[in-house]
Amino acid sequence: KLFFTDYGNTAKVERCDMDGMNRTWIVDSKIEQPTALALDLINKYVYWLDIYLESVEVVDYQGRRRQTITKGRQIRHLCGLAVFENYLYTVNSDNLSILRINRYNGTDVEALARLDNAKEIRVYQKRTQAAVRSHACEPEPSGTPGGCSHLCLLSSSHKARTCRCRTGFILGTDGRSCK
Numbered sequence: 001k002l003f004f005t006d007y008g009n010t011a012k013v014e015r016c017d018m019d020g021m022n023r024t025w026i027v028d029s030k031i032e033q034p035t036a037l038a039l040d041l042i043n044k045y046v047y048w049l050d051i052y053l054e055s056v057e058v059v060d061y062q063g064r065r066r067q068t069i070t071k072g073r074q075i076r077h078l079c080g081l082a083v084f085e086n087y088l089y090t091v092n093s094d095n096l097s098i099l100r101i102n103r104y105n106g107t108d109v110e111a112l113a114r115l116d117n118a119k120e121i122r123v124y125q126k127r128t129q130a131a132v133r134s135h136a137c138e139p140e141p142s143g144t145p146g147g148c149s150h151l152c153l154l155s156s157s158h159k160a161r162t163c164r165c166r167t168g169f170i171l172g173t174d175g176r177s178c179k
Helices: 073-077
Strands: 002-007 011-016 024-027 034-040 045-050 055-060 067-071 078-084 087-092 097-102 110-114 151-154 161-164
Touching: 002 034, 011 034, 011 045, 024 045, 024 055, 045 078, 073 078
Parallel strands: 034 078
Antiparallel strands: 002 011, 011 024, 034 045, 045 055, 055 067, 078 087, 087 097, 097 110, 151 161
């Protein structure tokens, strides 16, 4: 799945399949300007920053069990969001510090470091990387991913895929080759 935020005409947090199909709004009320998003892949939670409402909130992958982690004026200066173990990590754009926030109660806020021009943050750790299993976009003997001549995008499951073409090409009637 792909998770993303939007604050155009209607602010929301959404999810869809990797090929863009099956778009689902998981948060569309009491939300104004969601600017950063982080996933807890193990427990299946979505965290986001709303800089207009000055809050950090969380829901499960279906949009249920919504909770506010923390609120306050300091939120409007946050950008980027990552989750690891018991904490959320973010960047304070006002003083360029990396902050660590307890994700269960919003307390225990600690400035860890200062970085010039930081706008985003990511945590890389082996446990947060999903195990790769056989999937529909694996290279075929010919070397093409999933049999697609240009792009192979996973669909509704690891066993389904959609072929797409680069800009300027159209998908052939076989659903795999681009012309």
